[in-house]
Each structure stands twice: as C-alpha cells, then as structure tokens.
Amino acid sequence: MGNFIVTPSPHITSNHKTSTIMRDVIIALMPALVAAVVVFGIRALVVTAVCVASCVLFEYLIRRVMKRDATISDLSAVVTGILLAYNLPVTIPLWIAVIGSFIAIVVVKQMFGGIGQNFANPALTARIVLFASFAVHMTTWANPFDIDTISSATPLLDIEHADTMALFLGNVPGCLGETSALALLLGGIYLVLRRVISPVIPLTYLGTVFVLSWLLGSDPVNQLFAGGLMLGAIFMATDYATTPITTKGKFIFALGCGLMTIAIRLYGSYPEGVSFSILFMNLLTPLIDRVTKAKAFGTQKKKKGAEE
Amino acid sequence: MSNFKTFSKGILEENPVLVMLLGTCPTLATTTLASTGVGMGLATTFVLVCSNIVISMLKRVIPKEVRLPCFIVVIAGFVTFVSFILQAYIPDLYDSLGIFLSLIVVNCIILGRAEMFASKNKVGASALDGLGMGLGFTLALFVIGSCREILGFGSWLGISFEDLLGFWPEPMLFFITPAGGFFVFGVVIAVVNLIMRAKNRKPKEKIGCEGCPHKAECTKQEGGCDAC
Numbered sequence: 001m002g003n004f005i006v007t008p009s010p011h012i013t014s015n016h017k018t019s020t021i022m023r024d025v026i027i028a029l030m031p032a033l034v035a036a037v038v039v040f041g042i043r044a045l046v047v048t049a050v051c052v053a054s055c056v057l058f059e060y061l062i063r064r065v066m067k068r069d070a071t072i073s074d075l076s077a078v079v080t081g082i083l084l085a086y087n088l089p090v091t092i093p094l095w096i097a098v099i100g101s102f103i104a105i106v107v108v109k110q111m112f113g114g115i116g117q118n119f120a121n122p123a124l125t126a127r128i129v130l131f132a133s134f135a136v137h138m139t140t141w142a143n144p145f146d147i148d149t150i151s152s153a154t155p156l157l158d159i160e161h162a163d164t165m166a167l168f169l170g171n172v173p174g175c176l177g178e179t180s181a182l183a184l185l186l187g188g189i190y191l192v193l194r195r196v197i198s199p200v201i202p203l204t205y206l207g208t209v210f211v212l213s214w215l216l217g218s219d220p221v222n223q224l225f226a227g228g229l230m231l232g233a234i235f236m237a238t239d240y241a242t243t244p245i246t247t248k249g250k251f252i253f254a255l256g257c258g259l260m261t262i263a264i265r266l267y268g269s270y271p272e273g274v275s276f277s278i279l280f281m282n283l284l285t286p287l288i289d290r291v292t293k294a295k296a297f298g299t300q301k302k303k304k305g306a307e308e
Numbered sequence: 309m310s311n312f313k314t315f316s317k318g319i320l321e322e323n324p325v326l327v328m329l330l331g332t333c334p335t336l337a338t339t340t341l342a343s344t345g346v347g348m349g350l351a352t353t354f355v356l357v358c359s360n361i362v363i364s365m366l367k368r369v370i371p372k373e374v375r376l377p378c379f380i381v382v383i384a385g386f387v388t389f390v391s392f393i394l395q396a397y398i399p400d401l402y403d404s405l406g407i408f409l410s411l412i413v414v415n416c417i418i419l420g421r422a423e424m425f426a427s428k429n430k431v432g433a434s435a436l437d438g439l440g441m442g443l444g445f446t447l448a449l450f451v452i453g454s455c456r457e458i459l460g461f462g463s464w465l466g467i468s469f470e471d472l473l474g475f476w477p478e479p480m481l482f483f484i485t486p487a488g489g490f491f492v493f494g495v496v497i498a499v500v501n502l503i504m505r506a507k508n509r510k511p512k513e514k515i516g517c518e519g520c521p522h523k524a525e526c527t528k529q530e531g532g533c534d535a536c
C-alpha cells in the first residue's frame with residue numbers, strides 16, 4: 001500500500017515546458033532565417049542577431065530593475081527578437097531595431113507583467129510603433145540578391161501581376177523574414193507536428209483570406225503568399241498569451257484576422273494589414289474567451305424563462 | 309483648510325488631469341507641442357479662476373435645480389471672452405488650439421470645480437482653488453507636451469535640437485499620434501503615482517521605536533528596540 005502517492009490535481013502532465021515550446025518555435029523559424037540570408041545576404045543575419053541580443057538584454061535588465069526573477073532562460077525573449085527582426089526590412093538602421101526591442105520587451109511585455117500576461121503580441125506591437133514612427137525606414141524595401149538597390153514597392157501593390165513562384169520561394173522585396181512562404185510553411189508544419197500550435201488559427205486565417213480575395217476578385221494564391229500573411233498566420237496569430245483558448249474561440253479569432261487583413265489590403269490606405277488585424281483581434285481576445293468559455297461538465301444552459 | 313493648501317492641492321495632490329483624470333480630451337488633443345499645451349492650460353486657468361469667482365458670488369442666487377445650466381452660461385461667457393482676446397492678440401495660438409478653445413466650455417475640470425468647490429465656498433477660497441487647479445492642469449499639459457515634442461519632433465518649445473546641437477537622432481513620429489499621446493499620458497500618471505506613494509511613505513519611516521506597536525515586547529529582548 002506504500003506505493004500510493006497523494007498529490008493535488010492536475011494529474012495529467014505533459015513534457016511541454018515554456019523553454020521547450022520556445023525552442024521548437026526557434027527551430028521552426030530557422031528555415032525563414034536561412035531564406036532571408038540567401039535572399040538578402042549577411043545583413044539579414046546581423047539584423048536578427050541585434051534584435052535577439054537586445055531583446056534578451058532588455059529582458060534581463062528590466063527584470064533586474066523591477067526586482068523580479070530572471071526569465072531569460074525560458075527563451076521567449078529570443079523568439080520575440082527573431083520575430084521582430086523578421087518584421088523589419090533588411091536595410092533598417094540597427095538603432096531602430098534596438099528601439100523596437102525596447103518597445104517589445106519593456107513596454108509591451110514586462111510592463112504588463114511579463115510572459116503570459118501581455119495583452120498584445122510584443123514583436124507585432126513593436127513593428128507597428130516603429131511603422132508609425134519611422135515610416136520611411138520601415139518601407140524601404142531592398143531588392144532580393146542585391147540589397148544596395150532599393151525596390152519601388154512591395155509586390156502587394158501590384159498583386160495581379162506578381163510572379164507566384166517568386167512569392168512562394170521568397171525572391172521578392174519585403175521584410176526580412178516574411179518573403180519566403182515555403183520556408184515559413186516548413187516551420188509551420190514542424191510546429192503542428194510537434195503539437196506546439198494547433199492548426200486551427202493558421203488554416204482558418206489563410207482560408208478566410210483565400211476565399212475572400214477569390215470572392216472579391218483578387219488573385220487568391222498571390223494574396224496568400226505575399227506580404228506578411230504566412231509569418232503572421234503561423235507565428236504571430238498563434239501566440240498563446242494573446243489568442244483565445246478554446247478551438248471555437250481560435251476559429252472566431254482567425255476569421256476576424258482574415259476579414260480585417262483583406263479589408264485593409266483591398267480597401268485600406270496601407271498596402272499590408274496583417275499586423276493591424278492581428279493586433280486588433282489580440283485586443284478582442286478576452287471578449288472572445290468570455291463568449292466561448294467551455295461549459296462545465298454536467299451543467300445545463302439556463303433555458304429562457306426557466307425561472308418563472 | 310488653509311489658504312495655501314486650498315491653492316496647492318491642485319498642483320500635485322489633487323491634480324485635475326493626473327490624479328482626478330478630468331479634462332482628458334484637451335490633454336490628449338493639445339499636447340503635441342509644449343507651447344500649445346501651456347497656451348491651452350493658461351486659457352483654461354483664466355476661465356477657471358473667473359468662473360469660480362462668479363459662481364461663488366452667485367451661489368445663493370442660483371436655484372439648485374438649474375445650477376448646471378447656470379454654471380455653463382457663466383463659463384461660456386468667459387470662454388467667448390478668452391477666444392476673442394486670443395484671436396485678436398495671439399492669432400498663432402488661436403489657430404493651433406482651434407476647436408479645443410471653444411470646447412473649454414465643456415471641460416469637466418471647470419464644471420467640476422464649480423460644482424464641487426465654488427458653489428459651496430467663499431469667493432477668495434474659490435479663486436485660489438481655481439488658480440491652483442488651473443496651474444496644475446497647465447503643469448500637466450506642459451510636462452506631457454514637452455515629452456511628446458522632444459520625442460516626436462526633436463524640439464522643445466519650438467527650438468530644434470538638431471539646429472542647436474548639430475546632431476539629433478531621428479524623432480519618433482509615434483509620439484505625435486493619439487496613441488503616443490495616450491502612452492505618454494499613462495507614463496506621466498504612473499510617475500505621479502510613484503511620487504505620491506513616496507510622499508505618503510515618509511511619515512511611516514519616521515515612526516521609529518516609540519510609535520512601534522511591538523515596543524513593549526522588543527525592549528524586553530536582548531539588544532532592545534534596534535534588534536526588531
């Protein structure tokens with residue numbers, strides 16, 4: 001009888017820890033980094049390194065200043081750094097990248113209580129603040145394979161005539177990590193197979209964009225592969241802390257993201273709407289969570305007029 | 309309450325914007341530059357002092373049931389006065405404040421002070437209260453405006469740092485946007501809370517051994533009071 005161990009619930013545990021999940025995300029982000037270095041050259045690696053180093057440094061310093069436990073070993077700051085770098089053009093001045101890391105880690109993440117407490121995706125919010133601050137730097141797209149020449153525009157502006165294969169492989173101007181749909185898809189498949197993310201959000205998001213752009217007369221395949229949609233749908237819209245918990249909630253979340261993205265892309269004044277739509281749905285997440293709360297086992301929904 | 313206290317409480321302790329969170333609309337709208345913030349603050353201070361005095365004088369005449377419309381009429385009179393003066397003598401400020409100058413009429417700080425203070429207190433105290441609250445409002449607008457101008461335009465009170473120093477990093481236009489205004493507003497409120505908390509903590513440290521509730525037990529132990 002001595003073999004029984006009495007413990008409080010939960011009794012079913014998994015091997016997932018924050019650091020192992022973050023490690024998987026980092027591994028999944030690597031193909032896109034390789035693609036970025038191949039397409040944009042070694043400066044892509046430099047920008048990523050600066051973002052990661054400054055994110056980890058800010059995370060360490062702010063936890064020291066706020067007298068909280070050090071959390072850099074959970075690797076979440078590394079992921080934020082990589083995602084932030086993927087959202088910057090390769091020509092970005094490095095000091096702007098450092099400001100972005102400060103906004104992501106200190107303002108968006110730690111001021112709201114650190115990992116799991118932030119209401120919006122840190123890398124995404126940093127990108128939007130930088131976009132609102134340094135519009136010229138943030139929209140200076142380098143040509144692939146020749147970053148000294150500046151491209152006129154992102155392929156999003158002329159989506160009908162874009163080369164689908166170039167968009168798929170990443171041979172187009174754009175942010176560092178968003179150009180190669182192939183590399184991002186590889187990372188996404190890895191995350192789904194490792195059960196780090198559920199495929200509900202990426203599939204619903206991409207599906208909504210596909211169907212809507214087809215219905216509204218745009219080129220649906222090019223809409224999928226262009227801009228930051230793949231990066232957003234696979235890596236940003238699946239952040240645990242800022243997306244709904246239940247499958248139904250995730251579905252609503254991704255549907256909203258898709259609607260907003262297409263609305264901004266086709267009718268808005270900005271060429272790209274992925275970051276705004278995900279941020280907007282981040283803000284709605286607590287409400288979605290409340291509406292889609294799981295029913296406790298054995299309870300019944302109150303029928304209308306049951307009290308009378 | 310002493311006269312000085314009546315005046316000074318509006319500066320920090322009961323600052324209308326940063327503590328009572330009244331008048332947020334002009335605070336966010338007119339603080340893209342430090343100078344427009346100060347202009348807005350001073351115009352409001354003038355209206356606030358005058359309306360406080362008049363409402364305090366009229367407090368026995370105004371029937372309770374219709375006091376709010378009466379207050380608004382008094383306030384609107386002074387706002388019209390200020391906007392004519394500014395249009396005539398400081399047209400630049402008049403243009404940059406735009407619609408927000410007329411909107412001083414519905415600024416909740418002014419109506420709030422009329423309702424909470426001027427209609428219940430003597431004329432002198434009401435004037436001091438209005439002056440303190442107005443200067444507190446001006447100070448808040450100046451601080452927020454300075455932060456936003458320095459970070460968003462790279463200048464302060466119209467003086468560009470780049471002209472002055474020869475170099476200055478590119479300013480972050482984010483701070484000029486409404487979102488940046490909210491951000492700076494929140495940070496300034498947090499700083500004020502920190503200051504107030506530090507202020508309130510001081511007396512507790514001064515208690516020492518005499519005020520300590522455990523004094524009776526501590527003094528019996530070895531090492532006496534210092535060991536506790």
